[in-house]
Amino acid sequence: MSETRLSFKEMCAKFDVTPRTLRYYEYIELLSPEKEGRSRFYGPKELARMTLILRGRRFGFALEDIRQWLLIYEHEGTEAQMREWIALADRQMGELREQKKQLEETMEELQALRDETQETLG
Template sequence: MGHTIGELADEFDVTPRAIRFYEERGLLSPSRQGTTRMYGPRDRARLKLVLRGKRLGFGLEEIREMLDLYTVEEGDAIQLRHCLEVGREKIAALERQKQDIEATLEELRGFEKQFVRLLEEKGPVD
């Protein structure tokens, strides 16, 4: 038995519209029971991976490429290498962002210390 769009939306805290969007982009492929979309275990797992990929900063095309790995032949090393490269690029970009954030925090803490010192010269600081 599958899940309805409403059940998936509730479970993953997304809107039915978002699920339909992923379906339109070919990331999900529910079966139909009359006019009702029924999402099986494969769609549920794919939705979970889509949402995780988005949270990690991957674009939908990158996510699609990674999802397609589950359906490729074992010997398709070219696609695996590509996904590995995309993942490494994302790691490098996040590492750069992390360094930028740490540098900004350090600079702001320096300003904070200066401001506290200046305020202390003027009287008690809260």
Template sequence: MSDLLGFKEMCTRFEVTPRTLRYYEYIELLSPQKEGRARFYGPREVARMKLILRGRRFGFGLEEIRQWLLLYDQKGTREQYQAWVVMADRQLQALEAQMAEVARTIADLRLLRDETAASLQD
């Protein structure tokens, strides 16, 4: 079992709470090996955890990530990659729209701040 991580080791490595790790197992994102109540995570689960956390960082929902991970088992790498390109394109559009909105908000705030500061000078 040298290449397996225990539950606490998995939490520590990925800086997640035990609740998060149990939830990911509950919604079938992860399937650790079990010995009694103990859970052990092998290379497959470690790789999946990296993908899950990266997907979350990019703004994908857990169900979307779960469906994407299922594609590999059901249809293979090519279909999974094709789905990834579609997902990434959609998320890039959403993030770019958010970025534009943040830029507009910053410009509005800066203008109001500058107008207010100028009125204090008078």
């Protein structure tokens, strides 16, 4: 395995993604591997992008948000990308706080209903 380039299969294994996922990321232009005939190779730039894509997905960002964020780096540079990252992170934190609040309310409601049912049983 080359230090600087991974094959399609190696890329799937390294990032624990399915071939379908990797092809989809290429299709929506998140990744642009080098192509040699029918083979695809992923260099350091694509490895870094994949790391960022998967981190963004773990934090709950939409793929389109990730794509737009990656494009900012290419067109406007690091500082603009970092500013956009802060805005995206702030927005996502708000959404996650709301989801957490709703989940806590649901858990409280479920616990109360469970406790009522337990009391009924005696």
